Amino acid sequence: MERDGYTGHRAFWFRFAMTLAVFLTVLVAHxxxxxxxxxxxxxxxxxxxxxxxxxxxxxxxxxxxxxxxxxxxxxxxxxxxxxxxxxxxxxxxxxxxxxxxxxxxxxxxxxGRLVLWSPRSDFVDVDGKVLQRGNFDHIAIANPRLAPYGMAAVEVLRSLGYYDALVPRIVEGENIAQAYQFVASGNAPLGFVALSQVMKDGRIREGSAWIVPETLHRPIxxxxxxxxxxxxxxxxxxxxxxxxxxxxxxxxxxxxxxx
Amino acid sequence: MMSLGTEDGVAILLTLKLAGLVTVLLLIVGTPLAWWLAHTRSAWKGPVGAVVALPLVLPPTVLGFYMLLAMGPAGPVGRMTQALGFGLLPFTFTGLVIASLLYSLPFVVQPLQAAFASLGNAPLEAAATLRAGPVDRFFTVVLPLTRPGFLTATVLGFTHTVGEFGVVLMMGGNIPGQTRVISVQIYDHVEAMEYARAHGLAAAMVIFSFLVLALLYRRQRPALL
Missing domain, CATH: 3.40.190.10 (Periplasmic binding protein-like II)
Structure with missing residues (x-):
């Protein structure tokens, strides 16, 4: 009986090890x-x-x-x-x-493509003239020191000549996801985000947007x-x-x- | 040598201003709250104590995210501040002060609550038999006897606000002189791969925190931690 119990244990551990080995092989080979x-x-x-x-x-x-x-x-x-x-x-x-x-x-x-976007419809016109009107407290961009989309946003504002006037109203997200968050939550009425963030199946998901011409910034x-x-x-x-x-x-x- | 640029200087001054203001406000608000928590038998003691302690256990990103939504144009706080003519709080220094008040609240209230609770009623009753009024009792009996608690509360409230990061990142908007505090500035330096500048500020912060805590703990056994 004693001996049987021992071999029984051995048989169990052998089977256990084999199962484990097979299982691991399947995982790796998968x-x-x-x-x-x-x-x-x-x-x-x-x-x-x-x-x-x-x-x-x-x-x-x-x-x-x-x-x-x-x-x-x-x-x-x-x-x-x-x-x-x-x-x-x-x-x-x-x-x-x-x-x-x-x-x-x-x-x-x-x-990547940059877009000036607002969750409100009719806020951003298709030519981006809203930047000239300036009827907003804050404009969100990604941190230009850290994020290429932020740098591109600054280049756009510079090429259009609005940068100096708008600097006091710029709020920076740590990355483009946070810039989007500032705009989507309504805390900034508009902002420069990645087109990919507001586009779905080839169309702007919601709100209003100006897809920034690529001539206004270096390609991302x-x-x-x-x-x-x-x-x-x-x-x-x-x-x-x-x-x-x-x-x-x-x-x-x-x-x-x-x- | 590690040099601190003017941008870093602005961030340091802003952080000290924020932490100083928040600590003073927290002592004013936190003292009666801690007193109430230490003495009440109300059924509200549990829920209120839990709300005070929430910032200890919640990730700052959760706090920051909800504050951003609550203070936004569609949030309850945002609607109120707009109706009162204050505009919106995110991206402003005032917004950071309010966020920090919530964030650092337990670090001030809990040491005070512990100090008040351990004081017991005996000294107050003795003072009352000597006809000391409530205000008099607080300033001549409670305050001197709970000084270590106040010291701990002040130091922890201040240093914790100095070290605040997640909440500021979520609702600050990184505006120089307004919301770009030291911790955010360090983060920017690191992300921008300017490690030398990050080291300058980060090392200063480690040394500052260490010295303050070492001084505090040399004087007394901490009431919290």
Whole structure:
């Protein structure tokens, strides 16, 4: 009896270990996992693209959205991201120079569009003349020191010659998501946000908007790059290629991006 | 050497102004509130105490987000301030003061409440038999006996307001001289990858907080923490 009990235990643990091994193998074989840091302005389209990608390839994607500058600091300090989808060109270039990213893998995945937007209908006219009228207390932009969309907003105001007059009324969000929040909550009646934030299926979702002509600011080129952490990650390379695929690009287009 | 630019100087002055004003207001509002909490047998003691303590446990982003909505044009506070002709509070110094009052409230009320509770009724009753009126009793009996509690409340209220970040980020709008406080300025430096400037301010803040707390704890056992 004693002996039987012992072998019984052994048999149990053997089966347990085998089950675990099979289970783990299934998990691993199911596809690679890729950790992606994505700029706040591209979070919404990226979720749609990732859903397609996971269905098409069987790979798994973990998305973290936030400010590009914060990702830079985290990646420099060993954050386990495989891919960075930045809001600018400079950050991926810096990372490549510093050896934290793979130089040859950098490309422009999207060109962003800036829009002057208000949740109120009839507030922003299609030519942006509202800036000249100036009938508002606050105008929200993303912090131009940190966010390319913020810098572009300042360039627009400068090219139109309204910057100096409007400076006292500018409120800055830490990133473009927060600038949107200031406007959407009504605390600032209007603001410069990313077209992707107010566009759905090719149309402005609500309120009124002026899609800023690209001649008024430098193009907002958003670059992607493979990070050092993802150098041997098949899913990461597949995802980067997928971003240039027509399927992904039609999603981007519906959010107002070009490439 | 770490140098502080004029922008940083503006942020430091603004932060000290904010923390100073908030601490004074909190002592004025917090003292009667702490007294009531320490002595009441009302059924409201639980709910009121919980509301006072909420900022201790809630993430500042939750507080900041709700304050932004509440003080916005569609929110209850925003409607009231607009009806009274004050306009909207987000993106203003006044708005930050009000937000900080809520945010730092437990850091002032709780040490005071503990001090008042441990004082007990005996000294007050003794003073009353000597015909001291309520105001007299407060200033000649309560205040001297609970001085450590007031010191803790003042220091924690001040330093906690200096260290405030999430709420300001959510409803400040980063306006120099109005809402761009030290913690936000440090964050901007870090995000802009200007680590040297961030170090200057951040190190100053660590040293300041350490010195103040070291002085406080050398004098007494803390009433909170």
């Amino acid at each position: 596809g690679d996992e890729v950790n992606v840091a994505v700029a706040a302005n591209f979070a919404a389209p990226m979720k749609r693209i990732v859903a397609d990608f996971e269905r098409d390839t069987g790979h798994k994607v973990q998305l973290s959205s936030g400010a590009t500058g914060k990702f830079y600091a985290q990646i420099r300090n060993g954050a386990p991201f495989d891919v960075l989808l930045a809001a600018d060109e400079e950050t991926p270039a810096h990372l490549a120079q510093e050896g934290a990213a793979i130089t040859g893998s950098r490309f422009t995945y999207a060109i 080129r958003q670059d992607a790059i493979l990070l050092g952490h993802g150098i041997n990650n098949v899913a990461a390379r597949t995802l980067l290629a997928y971003l240039r695929d027509n399927k992904a690009r039609s999603v981007m287009q519906s959010f107002g991006y070009a490439w």
